[in-house]
Amino acid sequence: MNNTILNISGLTKNYKDFTLDSASFEIDQGTVMGLVGQNGAGKTTIIRLIMNMIDRNGGTVKVCGLDNIADEIAVKNKIGYVSDESFFFYNTNLARTAKACAIAYDNWNAAKFADFLKKWELPEKKKISAFSKGMQTKAMLAVALSHDPELLILDEPTAGLDPVARIEILDLLRDFVSDGKRSVLFSTHITGDLDRIADVITLIIDGQIRESMSIDAIEDRYAVISGANNKLTSANEKYTIGLRELNTGFESLILRENLSKFEGVSVKNPNVENLLTFSIWQNRKESSK
């Protein structure tokens, strides 16, 4: 039985000064995937394409086996979406928002929405524009979760939140997938969030998917090495990824299979931040050639 919730294949979007180049990855049921990359890498473009907010130039997006354009209504009923900024109409309140959602969604659960408002102390009648950033994010989450979605898509949900609100939202995402049937895709450049809850990360750099792998596999596949500059030779330099040379020594990411090429260096396990930053530096190095 196919347990893939989201399947993206060859997704392409051409802008004048940016191209999302044939992005492909999958999210299985019960998985939290972090879409990670620097600002402008293409994370938000992927999310907009999944939501059919923009025309695509190629590729397919399938949610629970349904095409996101041909079956847009069914797909939107299965997706809970949280934007990086409050997406509600200006000067509206949550009571009116709930009425609009009740018309639009097939399976809108008003009681569940009311529970979320109560739990997060969100005032129903207060203008949303007067909410704090944390309250706005929670309001979007309340809307996203109250129609029983199978896939939650969040575009930098924790950016600008205080630490307590961040942790609460991350815990909520973990709870969301705990039944093993639902999944989360969230984009972020706060790598600490990914270390905390992501099962899988997809690394995107300059519009290209560089990696899509489980968090555990990062340590299996990569290592961070550091040492004196004299340990770096013309023979082993080609195995480095995002090499940083300082007066005090060098530091680099390498494939673990290439560890034997380096002698007398310190080795540590990489985290998501290491993978991201060294990959970006490597990309800059290649671009400048």
Next chain:
Amino acid sequence: MTMVQRKRAAKLQKTMYLYSKSGRARLLMLLVAVLQITIIAVASISGIKNDEAYLVAPCAAMFTFVQFMACLFPVGVDSSINERVTQEAYHGSAMPAKFMCSLPFEARDLLNFKVCLWEKAAAVNVLFVTLGHISALIVESRGYAVYHGVAGLFTLMAIIDEALFIVPFLIKSTKVNVVMCVFIGFSFSFAGVFIDIVPDMSADTMALLKIFSGISGIIIYIAATVIIAAAGELYIKYKKNVSWNMFK
């Protein structure tokens, strides 16, 4: 557009109106329009008598007012206000647009919704102009000069129509809206021309021309409605890869 598509477009419209202040403003303006039609109907059918000449002047003024509103209300209500709501979702800032787009509607529903608005705007135009002409003809048949001096106003309305709606729509580039406004502008211009060539519209000998003038205006509006509807249908039918197209 199929009935299913129309239903979904109506559902989208309902969601938008429920959710936006301009939608509620539209309903209020429609109420005013209904009130106006009622006043006109009462005044034109029962308010005019040969020995009550003092009623004619305000009635005539009212008819010019109707013609003016025939431009302002339908286009203003069904295009401008609706369009504003639509544009909040379609062209507007990312904040409201993202919300509408996240709801379970097809991007094509928005196109259907817009075409429904264009059709409705044109249809309401026909209704208002028809009512205006019929009412005017009733009063004319009683020997009063309703159309006298109105010719210039028609032309003025055409200019106002174009200034108010064509220029903004050109900037916001919704082609069918531009076409609609051009038709409305032409309609008023034609009506103005037809009236202008008649030296004395209150003379009984010109009754046929007066009727022709009225009917021609109506025909032009109906033709505009049909063309707008057809253009809308074709636009939807042949537009490929429809997305919400919010971030250009």
